[in-house]
Amino acid sequence: MASYSSYKKINGDQLADNSLSATSFSGSPNETYGVKWFYGTNCRCSPGCCCNWQIPTNVENMWIQAWGAGGNGTGACSCNRCQHYQAAQGGYYNTKMIETKAGCSYSVCAAGVYPCLSRECYGCVGCSSYVNGYNLSNFCAIGGCRGNANPSWSTACSGAMCCCRAPGNNGGDFGIGNHTSAWSSSRHDTYRGWCHCYHYGHSPTSAPLIGTTAYQSIRNCWIRCGCWIVPYGHGGLNAMTTYCGSSCCGQGGTGGGGLVKITYF
């Protein structure tokens, strides 16, 4: 039976067409819009950033974009002949649009990097960034592939997808990766054997949609570490030498940390 309060209620169809405009509302229905970034510090051994994030009041949609950390650079591991170097790959990108509810809680992790400055002939793979919670399942963006070094002069100098991810993998709507860098070419003096090389260069790659650049080359140098911090998601720099039989102590650098960007509405 209708009560007085229910009797007082107005049915919306009593409203005349076009009778409500933006000024009829106390606030914009769009004022729940926001953008939140998750990241670790921008440093060589970034631990990344993992936290719990709650959906603000009245938010019903989220657009999540995630980038994995870049791979670490290789050490200068020259032994008995000139080396080839392949620089590290930038982190992968993944994105997902979902419906959500105010108060829902999400575990958000912007990847850090393995704090290893490799002396070996390979670095470490970058860590994954991920988000877990309501309407998400195994959503992540994997880290970039590590840098490598070898003495094989027959290695082709080409960039490649070290891990080919199809869009829709890793729980997202669309994901994409970049190439690893090409293996470096070099020149050498044959009359002095296989141990006097020169003109090396390498370029670790960036994460898709960030589009950064890093580069290092040497001409004649006993040892050059991969010292420099690289941008978020970028592959780390390698250590290199143009000689061999050295003390092999050159350390590769770490990749750039991962990122998570959440646009909510």
Next chain:
Amino acid sequence: MASYSSYKQIVSERIVDGSIPSSAVQAGTFSNWCVKWVRGNPGNRTEGCCCNWSVPTGVTRITFDIWGAGGNGHGQCNCNRCGNWHAAGGGFYNTKTISTTAGCSYSVCAGGVYRCCSRECTGCHGCSSYVNGYNLSNFCALGGTRGCYTNDWNDTCYTQMQRCCVQPGAWGGDFAMGNHDGASYRAGGWNCHCFYNHKATPTGAPFIGTLGVAYGTRQCWNRCGCWTVPYGHGGQGAITSYCGSSCCGQGGTGGGGLVKITYV
């Protein structure tokens, strides 16, 4: 005490949930979402664009994405031996999302470039882009690092965040980042006859992601940094594969800054 007019007013509790048809709502009431770009012309020596922007009716939230201008390229300044150069860097990126009110006014400036086409060994840094107004404080994105030219063969060739290693949250934003400065390449040859002076690569700005701008010579008296580069990208330098030339090669300017305003 309630007046007759207040008594007549309807509060939301008196409206049956889910009963208002879309025909009752004026077209456009909820659709004030829009994106506005502020930028100078894309040509060489751009002056950028500074203006005053007022928040439209019904808008309550804004995201600013801004990029500084790219650094200018170096001149061709070698003297008595082969040169070694570092290309210019792309502009920095910064972003901020804020609450606002319709009618608020913002000073918006997409950075231009110093209008110097350097003959000297160093170019000019790129100019900053910025936005000032309600709920913003010192919000800007720095310009990219200038290119430079040196005769020192002991210089190692690498890239780094040379000018400023910005942390996210710097310069009044929610998240900021930069790119490495431009890459360099050291020539083959010796003293005054150099060759394979390729390939220096100015860098782009983060989240614009232009790649592939480069310059180099194999055997050439003088090569200016002539070409217009994309928004936010570092400019090309001037180079030669000889020395003792007339030293007149001019570096190019970087790409202008950008401001993107997304509002709802």
